[in-house]
Amino acid sequence: xxxxxxxxxxxxxxxxxxxxxxxxxxxxxxxxxxxxxxxxxxxxxxxxxxxxxxxxxxxxxxxxxxxxxxxxxxxxxxxxxxxxxxxxxxxxxxxxxxxxxxxxxxxxxxxxxxxxxxxxxxxxxxxxxxxxxxxxxxxxxxxxxxxxxxxxxxxxxxxxxxxxxxxxxxxxxxxxxxxxxxxxxxxxxxxxxxxxxxxxxxxxxxxxxxxxxxxxxxxxxxxxxxxxxxxxxxxxxxxxxxxxxxxxxxxxxxxxxxxxxxxxxxxxxxxxxxxxxxxxxxxxxxxxxxxxxxxxxxxxxxxxxxxxxxxxxxxxxxxxxxxxxxxxxxxxxxxxxxxxxxxxxxxxxxxxxxxxxxxxxxxxxxxxxxxxxxxxxxxxxxxxxxxxxxxxxxxxxxxxxxxxxxxxxxxxxxxxxxxxxxxxxxxxxxxxx
Numbered sequence: 007x008x009x010x011x012x013x014x015x016x017x018x019x020x021x022x023x024x025x026x027x028x029x030x031x032x033x034x035x036x037x038x039x040x041x042x043x044x045x046x047x048x049x050x051x052x053x054x055x056x057x058x059x060x061x062x063x064x065x066x067x068x069x070x071x072x073x074x075x076x077x078x079x080x081x082x083x084x085x086x087x088x089x090x091x092x093x094x095x096x097x098x099x100x101x102x103x104x105x106x107x108x109x110x111x112x113x114x115x116x117x118x119x120x121x122x123x124x125x126x127x128x129x130x131x132x133x134x135x136x137x138x139x140x141x142x143x144x145x146x147x148x149x150x151x152x153x154x155x156x157x158x159x160x161x162x163x164x165x166x167x168x169x170x171x172x173x174x175x176x177x178x179x180x181x182x183x184x185x186x187x188x189x190x191x192x193x194x195x196x197x198x199x200x201x202x203x204x205x206x207x208x209x210x211x212x213x214x215x216x217x218x219x220x221x222x223x224x225x226x227x228x229x230x231x232x233x234x235x236x237x238x239x240x241x242x243x244x245x246x247x248x249x250x251x252x253x254x255x256x257x258x259x260x261x262x263x264x265x266x267x268x269x270x271x272x273x274x275x276x277x278x279x280x281x282x283x284x285x286x287x288x289x290x291x292x293x294x295x296x297x298x299x300x301x302x303x304x305x306x307x308x309x310x311x312x313x314x315x316x317x318x319x320x321x322x323x324x325x326x327x328x329x330x331x332x333x334x335x336x337x338x339x340x341x342x343x344x345x346x347x348x349x350x351x352x353x354x355x356x357x358x359x360x361x362x363x364x365x366x367x368x369x370x371x372x373x374x375x376x377x378x379x380x381x382x383x384x385x386x387x388x389x390x391x392x393x394x395x396x397x398x399x400x401x402x403x404x405x406x407x408x409x410x411x412x413x414x415x416x417x418x419x420x421x422x423x424x425x426x427x428x429x430x431x432x433x434x435x436x437x438x439x
Contacts, residue, residue: 018132019425020112022048022125024105027114033089033154037064041088041124045149046070048128052135054147059168061151061159068149069164069171072131072141079143082439083178083393085384086123087153087160090116097416110404111419118412120181122420122428123399124149130433141436146175153384156345161384165391175393177357181383183397184428185409187277189260192371196280197361198397200249200320200378201385202287203348207314207330209233211338215308222306227299229337230310234294236333237314242289242326245319246270249350250287253377260373279410286380290326291317317380320348346386350378351394357439361398364434368427369402400431 029041039060046056049070056070066088071081093102093115100106102115112122127147134140148171150160157163165172183198211233213226246254246267257273258266266273270288274281292314299310318326327342334340353376365372385395401424403409412418 017129017422017426019125019129019429020107020422022128023112023117023122023420023425024107024114026121026124027105027112027116028103030103031089031116032092033152035092037066038088038151039064039066042066042068042149042151045088045124045128048132049147052132054131057171059164061163061167065151065159067151067160067164068147069168070147072134072145072147074141074143074145076143080176081144081146081174082141082436083146083148083172083175083388084127084436085148085150085161085178085180085388086120086127087150087181087384088121088124089152089154089160090119090121091154091414093416093418099417102418107422110422112422112425113417113419115418117418117420118401118409119414119418120399122401122425123181126399126425126429126432129429130436133433134436139437142438145436146172148172150384157384157387161387165387169391172388172391172393175391178385178388178393178395179398180385180388180395181397181399182379182413183377184400184431186369186372186402187280188405189373190262191260192373193369193402194256194260194277194373194375195365195369195400196377197353197374198379199353199376200247200287200350201348201382202320202378202380203318203323204345204382204386205316205318206343206345207237207292207316208341208343209312209314209334209338210340211310211312213306213308213310213337216306218304218306224337225306226308226310226337227306229335230297230299230312233334233338234297234312234314237292237330238294240292240329240333242291242329244270244288245290245322246288247320247350247378248352249376249378250284253284253375256373256375279408282410283380284377286317287319287378290319290322290329291315291380292330318348320350320378323348346382347389349385349389349395351396353396357396360435360439363438364431365400367434368431400428400435401425402427
């Protein structure tokens, strides 16, 4: 893009999104306090009494409760994180924290991950309050810190220290899901109903220290390299959960494909980049992310270390661990560092019907499809309370874009029309669920 047509925000949701992006909340560098204050101010103006709760100085979470018309119903939890991943301005068309509105998009870090959802929630609740309307049931709103670094000061901390705020919630919506995928006859809207589990496999190879010029049959670096390679290249078997099976069936129907369960990778090619997300959930994955050994150029170290990022298909965690252990030789020790269990939730008729109706009111071709997420979100924390967690950030995406690359990518941006669409869908959903 050589020139950009800059525009002024024409709606509250666009302004909120732009202003939130300008508040740099890069995880590990900038605290979330300023964004939390921004959110709390607008929630207070919408008649709520927001709580500001800090898991560490400046690592601020905001929790508020919006009263519904039928308070006897279990409350709905709506959660979104305020932090973002780092962004190097050198590679961007615009400054990543400019919040620039141009060419029909809001640009900047967090535009899709996930200050867009924060902005949509703020727009919905402030508009409802101004119109004297209320959601059907009570809605617990949680705007949390630290999701991008595991939620230690955010959702994880909240459920350990303030779980009473969520005790009566039975369903939650958050990231990632709700976005559209174009088909020959309309749009699929992917609803995240499952997530893979995550843990780190720490490996330590033990050997014999010595001079690099000598033969050494107990070389720790060599033993570690063989082990890491064996794990990285291992062909883990296909594991189709009920969620993934349903996704493939509906994908086949929408695109006129047969045998989607027999050759799921081929079927996923039909949906382009989005297929990368679902494709990573067909099997367990074990990805080397760190290696550490030695230092001097002529010394064989006595130990070498590696770290493997492991993602387990929900319901098959023990099988995955057993298979990994079989790949580790006696001279290599291992330990597992849990980072969040996987989960898979059934989509009951009432919830599915309400989400579908909200989508159909804006897109008559909409079709709701469940999918499993390859990575973890704050749902891993809230699900520990027995809450059924779903990924639903409703966005009708413009044609031709690569939405998947926007997550943690360069030139992250969200379409103005998508924000407006999502706000209308979210408003209908809260009013009727």
